Amino acid sequence: xxxxxxxxxxxxxxxxxxxxxxxxxxxxxxxxxxxxxxxxxxxxxxxxxxxxxxxxxxxxxxxxxxxxxxxxxxxxxxxxxxxxxxxxxxxxxxxxxxxxxxxxxxxxxxxxxxxxxxxxxxxxxxxxxxxxxxxxxxxxxxxxxxxxxxxxxxxxxxxxxxxxxxxxxxxxxxxxxxxxxxxxxxxxxxxxxxxxxxxxxxxxxxxxxxxxxxxxxxxxxxxxxxxxxxxxxxxxxxxxxxxxxxxxxxxxxxxxxxxxxxxxxxxxxxxxxxxxxxxxxxxxxxxxxxxxxxxxxxxxxxxxxxxxxxxxxxxxxxxxxxxxxxxxxxxxxxxxxxxxxxxxxxxxxxxxxxxxxxxxxx
Ligand code: NAD
Numbered sequence: 001x002x003x004x005x006x007x008x009x010x011x012x013x014x015x016x017x018x019x020x021x022x023x024x025x026x027x028x029x030x031x032x033x034x035x036x037x038x039x040x041x042x043x044x045x046x047x048x049x050x051x052x053x054x055x056x057x058x059x060x061x062x063x064x065x066x067x068x069x070x071x072x073x074x075x076x077x078x079x080x081x082x083x084x085x086x087x088x089x090x091x092x093x094x095x096x097x098x099x100x101x102x103x104x105x106x107x108x109x110x111x112x113x114x115x116x117x118x119x120x121x122x123x124x125x126x127x128x129x130x131x132x133x134x135x136x137x138x139x140x141x142x143x144x145x146x147x148x149x150x151x152x153x154x155x156x157x158x159x160x161x162x163x164x165x166x167x168x169x170x171x172x173x174x175x176x177x178x179x180x181x182x183x184x185x186x187x188x189x190x191x192x193x194x195x196x197x198x199x200x201x202x203x204x205x206x207x208x209x210x211x212x213x214x215x216x217x218x219x220x221x222x223x224x225x226x227x228x229x230x231x232x233x234x235x236x237x238x239x240x241x242x243x244x245x246x247x248x249x250x251x252x253x254x255x256x257x258x259x260x261x262x263x264x265x266x267x268x269x270x271x272x273x274x275x276x277x278x279x280x281x282x283x284x285x286x287x288x289x290x291x292x293x294x295x296x297x298x299x300x301x302x303x304x305x306x307x308x309x310x311x312x313x314x315x316x317x318x319x320x321x322x323x324x325x326x327x328x329x330x331x332x333x334x335x336x337x338x339x340x341x342x343x344x345x346x347x348x349x350x351x352x353x354x355x356x357x358x359x360x361x362x
Contacts, residue, residue, distance in 0.1 A: 139166070
């Protein structure tokens with residue numbers, strides 16, 4: 001099992017920024033991407049934190065991820081905006097695209113965004129938070145093309161689509177409350193990579209081997225893409241994953257996973273977003289009040305035996321942010337080694353870069 005250390009979030013951000021600038025990102029882009037990755041780690045989504053850097057480095061070397069890219073912002077048609085990210089860093093492209101789309105909200109009370117051909121947009125909940133901070137309800141669906149599918153559709157023994165995440169949130173006092181942010185696979189692929197790096201087994205119900213039989217071993221999938229992830233919730237999650245592919249791929253973009261070539265280290269995201277001004281229905285305050293009344297109604301439910309309290313979607317992210325801001329972000333040595341390996345290929349000094357990580361005393 002790989003050794004873990006807890007690092008301060010500031011030092012993880014400095015470390016990530018140094019690597020991203022070494023990749024060729026300018027200061028502004030490195031700042032946005034590093035903030036996104038560190039926040040993914042802070043919220044407990046280590047699968048979408050700094051452990052993604054080696055993949056991004058490989059994609060840049062392959063020419064499939066373009067630092068400092070300018071997106072193509074098409075003029076909106078009604079409330080619909082189409083943005084081609086031209087394979088720029090998705091963390092920045094998605095924010096630029098959302099800002100572009102949200103210009104339609106004052107007139108239409110809704111904006112629909114099709115973000116196409118983007119580098120990895122990573123933790124999709126970030127975009128629900130971005131919209132909630134501006135007072136908007138939002139729903140985001142992301143498909144993944146450019147590599148072989150990795151999730152087995154219900155009833156199949158081979159993969160047919162990817163982890164196709166969905167995020168949605170209500171705005172309450174500028175916060176995403178509650179915030180649902182889920183892959184339509186039982187777990188995101190990055191969690192398989194994290195378990196493999198840590199030398200841990202996967203929980204039941206996450207993975208099948210090449211026979212379509214359940215396995216707990218993350219290594220064949222993480223290292224050689226053997227086997228498949230399982231969709232959550234049997235035929236229901238599988239059906240949702242298929243519709244994410246159709247909305248983000250067939251409708252909002254030009255490719256589904258069925259048609260796009262498989263690139264080396266390829267991860268191209270398309271995002272279909274619906275952004276709604278709650279004031280079109282009632283006062284913002286009234287919608288927020290009803291939201292909180294319902295949230296409290298849920299949280300007051302008696303917990304199941306063995307469960308401490310009933311949580312709403314988004315509670316674990318809030319709890320993790322608090323805990324990890326106080327006690328540091330746990331990162332395993334294998335992940336740091338993988339980042340240093342890619343950094344070296346961009347001629348970064350391993351010693352200088354690693355020195356930016358400061359462990360937190362426990
Ligand atoms: P997950 O299984 O940890 O589920 C997270 C969601 O479940 C959150 O909304 C969380 O608040 C909620 N939750 C967790 N525990 C809960 C509990 N006890 N009670 C109630 N709610 C609870 O996450 P995941 O499905 O593995 O996805 C992880 C991340 O991966 C997400 O941020 C997602 O956006 C991201 N992702 C991105 C891509 C991409 O291509 N960009 C693809 C797949 C996933």
